[in-house]
Amino acid sequence: MKSYEVNFDGLVGPTHNYGGLSYGNVASQSNSQQSSNPKEAALQGLAKMKALMEMGFQQGVLAPQERPDVAALRRLGFSGSDAQVIERAAKDAMPLLVASCSASSMWVANAATVSPSADTADGRVHFTAANLNCKYHRSIEHPTTSGVLGAMFADPQHFAHHAALPAVAQFGDEGAANHTRFCRDYGQAGVEFFVFGRSAFDTRYPAPQKYPARQTLEASQAVARLHGLSDDGVVYAQQNPSVIDQGVFHNDVIAVGNGEVLFYHEDAFLETDKMLAELDAKLGKRGGNFQSICVPRSQVTVEDAVRSYLFNSQLLSRADGSMLLIVPEECRGNERVWQYLQGLTSSGGLIREVKVFDLKQSMQNGGGPACLRLRVALNQTELAAVNPGVIMTAPLYGTLTQWVDKHYRDRLSENDLADPQLLLECRTALDELTQILKLGAVYPFQIN
Template identity: 90%
Template sequence: MKSYEVNFDGLVGPTHNYGGLSYGNVASQSNSQQFSNPREAALQGLAKMKALMEMGFTQGVLAPQERPDVAALRSLGFSGSDAQVIQQAAKDAMPLLVASCSASSMWVANAATVSPSADTADGRVHFTAANLNCKYHRSIEHPTTTRVLKAMFADQRHFAHHAALPAVAQFGDEGAANHTRFCHDYGQAGVEFFVFGRSAFDTRYPAPQKYPARQTLEASQAVARLHGLSEDGVVFAQQNPAVIDQGVFHNDVIAVGNGELLFYHEDAFLNTEHMLAEIHDKLGRRGGRFRAICVPRAEVAVEDAVRSYLFNSQLLSRADGSMLLIVPEECRGNERVWQYLQRLIADDGPITEVKVFDLKQSMQNGGGPACLRLRVALNETELAAVNPGVIMTAPLYDTLTQWVEKHYRDRMSETDLTDPGLLLECRAALDELTKILKLGSVYPFQIN
């Protein structure tokens, strides 16, 4: 039976704005308070989805969330009608209103951690929604994320869904942005690679000094247990605290893996040699031949990697066994990074082509190609059980493009977030979207 790695890209929401909410994310903070263009952001994301579909990759769509999140504001003491809640928050606590309007759910690499059926004890695909409790604006996402994932992957014979881990610092979970899977074939048992920034309970692990380490070892271990992963199929590794302090807030900003290959920066991890040996040994016992490409700091500095998002790329396997690297336009704009990529594809290695995409709207808010997608490995039977409404096709692309053009503004500032009419626009758009994607009622305004 054939198996596939399907990329489900986050559809950028109507309130896409540059709120500068993510401390530790250099791009997010440096572009704070600039004007954004939600329409352009959504169309840029859709263009990438369409291009990958046309290249022959199975591509899916993951819906955005209702924003502003009025229920979250009510839980913080604001009251009255929806419009009054927004007006009160704008007057008395603008940072909370900005947080409640964040379109950060577009970065669905943080939506959940996913383990394919070949790895799990019960032979089902497992999803655990990420609690994202390090940042308030993201911690409010997981209830809707869970409902949307259940609407997409509804058949309990094939899919298992777990609630987010306890929303406390000890179990900080940022989802697939700190998770990679290595395998010989997507349908065969593989090795799941969990990267953490700190340990909540074990003081032997060093911690960064400037920026927070968002993923804990304890959260990664809990997800592995929930998914029924065997010890022989899991590797835990610590991110280098020094690179976290340079703006590497997730592992997918400094490393990316796929199939039997890890592409990483020299400074990405602690105890790198031991980690590589463990992956090599465990993958070898599962029929794979692990390979690693290390990018030397002498060729690409961490600062260049962060500014260009070289590693926040998509590493995709082609039918002939070669790999394609999807990078943002910022990589071409960085001379050292672009020269390195030219040498990489000339070296006759597994990565044979680099394709560049314009994702400026997302990049200015701190998310590149890898942030925008959640990878789900599925066999043919499981793929057939996925809600067909969320699988990208040429007609769906056209419909979603028209939907964006109809509902999205082309300019968004902090002042625009105070407009109660924005909530009505968002709800109208999402109500229509759930019909397009055949999701049913997944948003609070549709349920309550």
């Protein structure tokens, strides 16, 4: 039975703004307080989805969250009508309002960790929503994330959904941004690769000194248990604390993997040789031929990688067996990175082509091509069981671009977040979107 890696890209929400909320994310902090363009952001993301669909890749879309999150503000003591809650938060605690308006759910690489049926004990595709408890504005996402994923992957015969891990620092979980999977074929048993920044309980593991390590070893181990993964199909690796302190807040900022290939920076991990040997041995036992591409620091520095988001790219397997790398425009703008990529693709190696996309609105807030997609490996039967409304087609692309043009603003500043009309605009847009995507009632305002 044929299997596919389906990329479900996050649809950028109507409140996309540059709040500078993510300490440790250099781009997010450096562009704080600038005016954003939600309409352009959404259209840029949709253009990438359409392009990949037209290249023959399976492509889906994942809906954004309701923002501002009035319910979250109520839990923090603001009362009255929805409009009064927003007005009072703007007056008394503007940073909380900004956090409650964040459109960060667009980066669905953090939505969940996904294990395909070939790896799990019960032969179902497993989803665990990420708690994202390191940052308040993201920690409020997982209830709606779980609801949306449940509406997309609804058939319990094929799909299993787990609640987010306990929302405490010891189980900090950032989802697929710190997880990848290696396999000979998407439908065959593979090796799941969990990368952590620190251990909550074992002091033998060093921790970064400047920026927080968001993923714990204990969270990764818990997800592996929930998904019913076997020990011979899992590898854990620690991210290099020094690169976290240079702005590598997730592993997908310094490494990307797909199929049998890991593309990574020389400074990405601790005990790299040991990790590579374990991946090679475990994938070999499952019929795979593990291969790695190391980018030396002498050619691309960690700073270059962070500024260009070279590794926050999509590594895609094409029908002829070659690989395609999807990178942001910022890679072409960095001389050293672009020179490296030109040499990489001309060498006749594993990665044969690089395609560049303009994702400036997302990039300025700290998320590139890889941040914008959640990868789900599905066989034909499972793909047929996915809610068809979320699978990208040419007609759906046309409908969604019209929807964005109708509902989104082309400029948004911090002061605009205090406008109660923005909440009404967002709810009107999302109510229509759930009908377009055939999701049913997944948002609090539709349920309560």
